[in-house]
Amino acid sequence: MAEETKDEIKKTEDVNRRQFFMRLGLGSLSIAAAGTAAFSYQFLEPNVLFEPSPVVNAGKPDRYPLDSVTLDVNTGIYIIHSQEGYFSLSAVCTHLGCLTVWKPELGIIACPCHGSKFDQSGKKIEGPAPRPLPWKRIWLNDDGDLLVDRSTDVPPLGRDSFVRV
Numbered sequence: 001m002a003e004e005t006k007d008e009i010k011k012t013e014d015v016n017r018r019q020f021f022m023r024l025g026l027g028s029l030s031i032a033a034a035g036t037a038a039f040s041y042q043f044l045e046p047n048v049l050f051e052p053s054p055v056v057n058a059g060k061p062d063r064y065p066l067d068s069v070t071l072d073v074n075t076g077i078y079i080i081h082s083q084e085g086y087f088s089l090s091a092v093c094t095h096l097g098c099l100t101v102w103k104p105e106l107g108i109i110a111c112p113c114h115g116s117k118f119d120q121s122g123k124k125i126e127g128p129a130p131r132p133l134p135w136k137r138i139w140l141n142d143d144g145d146l147l148v149d150r151s152t153d154v155p156p157l158g159r160d161s162f163v164r165v
């Protein structure tokens, strides 16, 4: 009788040990499967970067007095109202990409980083900048607002580079 009880106890221990290892194995497999599923999902999902539109609404032309240079720090463009009309320059320095500033007392656009200087038409006066500030496409929409496409360069002083109101 005592022999049978010992056998039964041993059998119960074996089953418990077996169940323990089976649960441990299943748990490990579940964690591995969850990790694989997470990485697979990341791999299959496209990495999309949503960028803001390159077209900027600069508002009504009468916001810009004649002979003014207006910097929009949020969009990185200048709106310039000259005798020839309105035109737009990129305010991003062509050296290493710093935002330039308009110095009305000197009548120049200056880069605070390494000292490049540009005139009102974006032409380089001095400094390490390799190119002039690019002119950007500008036009009037149906509501009479000035729109600037920051992604499209136009020839400086070109016939279509100005908006005349």
Ligand code: FES
Pocket: 093, 094, 095, 096, 097, 098, 111, 112, 113, 114, 115, 116, 127, 128, 129
């Ligand atoms: S970034 Fe403008 S001069 Fe260097």
